Amino acid sequence: MNTQANRNGTPDAAANETACVLPWIHLCASIDGVYGRCCVDDSMYHNALYDQQDEPVFALNDDAIGCSPGSRYARDNPDRVMGVQEAFNSPNMKRTRLAMLNGQRVDACKYCYFREDHGAQSYRHNVNRRFHQEFNLDALAARTSADGTVEEFPFFLDIRFGNTCNLRCVMCTYPVSSSWGAKQRPRWSAAVIDPYRDDEELWATLRENAHLIRRLYFAGGEPFLQPGHFAMLELLVETGNAGNVDIAYNSNLTVSPERAMALFPHFKSVGIGASCDGVGEVFEYIRTGGKWDDFVANLHLLRSEADVWLQVSPQRHNLWDLRNLLEFARTEGLDVDLANVVQWPPDLSIASLPAEEKVRATDELTDLIAWCTGLGWDKPAAHLDALRSFMNSLDPAGLVEEGVS
Numbered sequence: 001m002n003t004q005a006n007r008n009g010t011p012d013a014a015a016n017e018t019a020c021v022l023p024w025i026h027l028c029a030s031i032d033g034v035y036g037r038c039c040v041d042d043s044m045y046h047n048a049l050y051d052q053q054d055e056p057v058f059a060l061n062d063d064a065i066g067c068s069p070g071s072r073y074a075r076d077n078p079d080r081v082m083g084v085q086e087a088f089n090s091p092n093m094k095r096t097r098l099a100m101l102n103g104q105r106v107d108a109c110k111y112c113y114f115r116e117d118h119g120a121q122s123y124r125h126n127v128n129r130r131f132h133q134e135f136n137l138d139a140l141a142a143r144t145s146a147d148g149t150v151e152e153f154p155f156f157l158d159i160r161f162g163n164t165c166n167l168r169c170v171m172c173t174y175p176v177s178s179s180w181g182a183k184q185r186p187r188w189s190a191a192v193i194d195p196y197r198d199d200e201e202l203w204a205t206l207r208e209n210a211h212l213i214r215r216l217y218f219a220g221g222e223p224f225l226q227p228g229h230f231a232m233l234e235l236l237v238e239t240g241n242a243g244n245v246d247i248a249y250n251s252n253l254t255v256s257p258e259r260a261m262a263l264f265p266h267f268k269s270v271g272i273g274a275s276c277d278g279v280g281e282v283f284e285y286i287r288t289g290g291k292w293d294d295f296v297a298n299l300h301l302l303r304s305e306a307d308v309w310l311q312v313s314p315q316r317h318n319l320w321d322l323r324n325l326l327e328f329a330r331t332e333g334l335d336v337d338l339a340n341v342v343q344w345p346p347d348l349s350i351a352s353l354p355a356e357e358k359v360r361a362t363d364e365l366t367d368l369i370a371w372c373t374g375l376g377w378d379k380p381a382a383h384l385d386a387l388r389s390f391m392n393s394l395d396p397a398g399l400v401e402e403g404v405s
């Protein structure tokens with residue numbers, strides 16, 4: 001990564017195509033205690049280590065931001081153990097800001113650039129749109145010191161408070177879900193992972209900076225089963241800061257949300273992307289262990305307290321059920337987000353469909369796009385359009401070769 005940014009206050013002209021607002025406002029912390037620029041930061045994930053028969057050395061990727069004291073990486077990377085404040089200005093985070101201002105692509109962000117190169121929506125696009133007021137390159141450059149430091153507390157946090165989950169979805173894996181861990185994991189690792197529960201420094205930092213937090217995103221694992229998620233909500237309520245905070249979730253909505261619902265009225269807003277990858281049997285096949293009726297009941301319960309939409313991860317198992325899903329959403333009056341296309345595992349990606357099925361799938365998607373457009377339902381139409389491009393711009397071999405697996 002080039003560290004020589006143009007620091008005369010003027011971002012490079014190419015920065016619009018490479019920069020992301022998140023390194024200036026946000027920090028992510030993974031299920032197993034690695035900090036990231038965001039939740040799709042490639043350097044944060046060390047999945048191959050969990051395939052080892054014998055306990056491996058938990059060496060952090062060179063490009064990773066750092067690790068938390070309670071993580072399994074701490075012992076093997078003593079020089080890179082840090083708290084959230086230090087992580088926000090760790091050497092790799094500072095280099096990332098400078099490279100982005102310099103119009104350079106950052107290796108750790110290849111997941112987004114890959115999607116953009118293949119016609120799909122990227123998280124970078126999404127957050128730059130959402131935080132358009134903050135995504136002013138001149139203003140970001142002005143807030144960035146010569147070595148890349150930003151002297152602020154990240155107002156947007158995505159801390160994954162462990163992997164506890166009741167489901168074992170077909171496209172998910174260990175260590176993301178403890179239920180996957182219960183079935184299949186290396187013997188040296190416990191099914192449940194939660195590096196933050198006893199991290200006193202983290203909780204003290206969160207308490208001290210609670211007044212600066214404006215947005216939280218919860219996923220996991222299943223957030224409605226995570227003790228740390230409840231502790232975080234309670235901390236903001238106790239310190240009188242909840243009213244400043246927008247909270248957003250991805251939840252499988254198959255466990256009771258009632259404990260969280262009691263806290264929701266304290267917050268500025270609550271948005272829930274209810275993960276829904278099919279209707280009825282298709283839902284239950286993909287979301288192994290989940291019951292469609294429970295999902296629908298929780299959906300109805302939550303709608304009184306939160307803004308709820310359907311969060312779909314398009315993949316081979318639900319491509320032919322997207323019509324049902326969209327019709328269900330119309331009936332319920334719900335918005336649908338289809339941007340999170342499954343890339344891994346490659347055999348579940350729609351890009352790995354045989355050529356003749358892609359032809360039929362293209363017709364189906366074209367028909368659905370026309371249907372949504374006719375209804376003035378622009379967001380799903382745009383996501384389906386991106387899905388069609390993504391499917392057709394890649395051959396199955398390309399999925400592996402281009403490093404998305």
Ligand SMILES: C[S@@+](CC[C@H](N)C(=O)[O-])C[C@H]1O[C@@H](n2cnc3c(N)ncnc32)[C@H](O)[C@@H]1O
Pocket residue numbers: 165169171172176218219220221222223250251252274275311312313340341342343344345
């Ligand atoms: C990992 S889950 C965690 C939150 C919660 N348990 C849930 O299912 O919504 C967050 C989102 O990632 C999606 N997801 C899971 N596995 C995926 C994969 N292999 N590729 C893309 N998205 C995936 C889920 O469908 C869900 O919408």
Ligand code: SF4
Pocket residue numbers: 165166167168169172173176177220221222252287
């Ligand atoms: S519910 Fe979420 S975390 Fe649990 S297995 Fe499914 S995708 Fe993974």
